[in-house]
Amino acid sequence: MRKTDERGPAVPLEPTGDELEKLLAGAIEYVTSVLARMPSTPASDLDGVPDFLADEALHRLPAADGRALDEVLAVVDHAATKGLNTASPGYFAFIPGSGIVAAAIADLIADVLNRYTAFAFPAPGLVALENSVLRWMVDLFGLPPTAGGLLTTGASMAAFSAVVTARSTRLPDDFRAGTMYVTDQAHLATAKAARLAGFPADAVRMVAVDADLRMDLAALRAAIAADRAAGRIPFCVVASAGTIHTGTVDPLHAIADVAAEEGLWLHVDAAYGGFFQLTERGAARLAGIERADSLMLDAHKGLFLPFGTGALLVRDAALLRQSHTAQEAVYLQDLGSGGLPDFANDGPELTRDFRGLRMWLPLHLHGVDAFRAALDDKLDLAEYVYEELRAEPGLVVRPAPELSTVAFTCREDQSGGATAELLRRVNAEQRAFLSSSRIDGRYVARICVLNHRTDRARVTEVIDAVRRHVAIVERGG
Numbered sequence: 224m225r226k227t228d229e230r231g232p233a234v235p236l237e238p239t240g241d242e243l244e245k246l247l248a249g250a251i252e253y254v255t256s257v258l259a260r261m262p263s264t265p266a267s268d269l270d271g272v273p274d275f276l277a278d279e280a281l282h283r284l285p286a287a288d289g290r291a292l293d294e295v296l297a298v299v300d301h302a303a304t305k306g307l308n309t310a311s312p313g314y315f316a317f318i319p320g321s322g323i324v325a326a327a328i329a330d331l332i333a334d335v336l337n338r339y340t341a342f343a344f345p346a347p348g349l350v351a352l353e354n355s356v357l358r359w360m361v362d363l364f365g366l367p368p369t370a371g372g373l374l375t376t377g378a379s380m381a382a383f384s385a386v387v388t389a390r391s392t393r394l395p396d397d398f399r400a401g402t403m404y405v406t407d408q409a410h411l412a413t414a415k416a417a418r419l420a421g422f423p424a425d426a427v428r429m430v431a432v433d434a435d436l437r438m439d440l441a442a443l444r445a446a447i448a449a450d451r452a453a454g455r456i457p458f459c460v461v462a463s464a465g466t467i468h469t470g471t472v473d474p475l476h477a478i479a480d481v482a483a484e485e486g487l488w489l490h491v492d493a494a495y496g497g498f499f500q501l502t503e504r505g506a507a508r509l510a511g512i513e514r515a516d517s518l519m520l521d522a523h524k525g526l527f528l529p530f531g532t533g534a535l536l537v538r539d540a541a542l543l544r545q546s547h548t549a550q551e552a553v554y555l556q557d558l559g560s561g562g563l564p565d566f567a568n569d570g571p572e573l574t575r576d577f578r579g580l581r582m583w584l585p586l587h588l589h590g591v592d593a594f595r596a597a598l599d600d601k602l603d604l605a606e607y608v609y610e611e612l613r614a615e616p617g618l619v620v621r622p623a624p625e626l627s628t629v630a631f632t633c634r635e636d637q638s639g640g641a642t643a644e645l646l647r648r649v650n651a652e653q654r655a656f657l658s659s660s661r662i663d664g665r666y667v668a669r670i671c672v673l674n675h676r677t678d679r680a681r682v683t684e685v686i687d688a689v690r691r692h693v694a695i696v697e698r699g700g
């Protein structure tokens with residue numbers, strides 16, 4: 224171990240020797256305690272938030288003098304108590320994202336290395352690692368060798384770059400007549416991306432869904448025809464590979480056929496469902512995804528990575544690059560860094576974190592099969608929730624889950640009030656946190672299983688809680 228004095232005079236802000244060891248040991252101790260407490264930490268704690276926020280420690284400005292690490296971590300620990308515990312095994316709301324420890328370790332290392340990965344030449348080896356993760360995803364989804372992509376902070380940024388690429392590839396410079404097609408089950412990220420990309424609000428068409436909540440192909444064709452007749456330019460259709468409401472997968476092959484006939488860019492929102500492609504069942508349900516012109520993924524959902532890790536894959540990587548480089552011809556000739564991409568030319572960011580390590584390290588450390596098994600387990604657990612809730616006479620359960628989301632309502636529930644009350648009661652126990660949605664205007668509760676920490680015991684607990692409370696709600700409280 225190197226002693227402080229061996230390094231000569233101390234450099235400000237650079238802890239060394241014992242000081243560094245103490246900092247790292249303190250961080251390890253804290254992280255270990257967070258993980259040890261995780262199963263018993265409430266899945267949500269929304270009581271008394273105004274009082275909690277009145278605590279001066281949460282708003283204190285940094286002082287001239289520093290404080291000890293344990294003092295600072297005590298503030299962080301306290302600050303993390305209220306709200307929703309998205310990392311908890313009892314978190315079943317929206318689309319869970321849990322955060323595996325291997326990725327946190329990768330972040331620590333990436334941040335200490337702190338190399339510049341916006342271009343290949345300052346960090347060719349590290350950019351190669353990040354690129355290998357992109358190649359892995361290109362293979363996973365059966366995209367051709369021309370495909371490439373970008374790791375983003377999440378699906379929303381991926382949607383932005385996808386819409387920009389579709390826009391500059393398929394539309395004239397004045398693109399305002401361009402029209403894209405989504406369903407009302409689609410996540411708002413793509414419509415928001417269209418707004419950010421400069422489209423007027425009426426550029427996004429809502430296509431009806433069928434009784435199974437999948438995009439209605441006849442409605443899509445009719446909308447395209449009507450738009451063409453009105454002088455608009457249909458240019459992009461967005462298919463969902465797992466909706467946020469029910470995990471429903473649109474008919475990808477059929478939508479790809481329409482896109483091909485009509486000359487539309489096919490963007491697939493696989494933010495939630497995409498990584499189920501690793502499993503046999505998932506790959507069967509996502510058949511046709513390989514026909515996407517672009518697809519977006521959230522590794523901070525389906526690969527259990529910490530928030531801030533999404534991806535965009537584009538069938539023809541050159542189109543992504545052309546759409547994101549200010550001086551395309553000049554930059555393209557520099558593609559010489561051993562065939563590696565310059566990520567700054569593939570997206571809006573210049574300086575960026577080395578987010579590739581957050582994906583590379585866990586995949587290499589645990590191996591792909593560990594992720595496959597975890598995702599298979601989530602499909603099994605959702606199947607278990609479905610079978611158990613279906614057997615409960617007080618509930619109406621939507622059709623079998625395609626992915627890992629089960630939606631249900633109370634049988635006696637005209638206004639949606641009973642289901643909302645059921646949800647409120649289950650959540651109040653703080654062992655599970657569920658969220659709701661609306662289907663055909665009707666309130667539905669939903670359980671989404673997508674946390675690597677969620678095991679059969681916790682799922683059994685939530686099923687039991689739903690059963691207990693549905694009986695109480697039925698009796699009228």
Ligand SMILES: *Cc1c(COP(=O)(O)O)cnc(C)c1O
Nearest residue numbers: 318377378379410412467494495
């Ligand atoms: C989460 C999600 C998004 C948005 O992704 P962010 O990572 O939050 O930007 C888009 N579509 C679907 C289906 C999602 O589940």
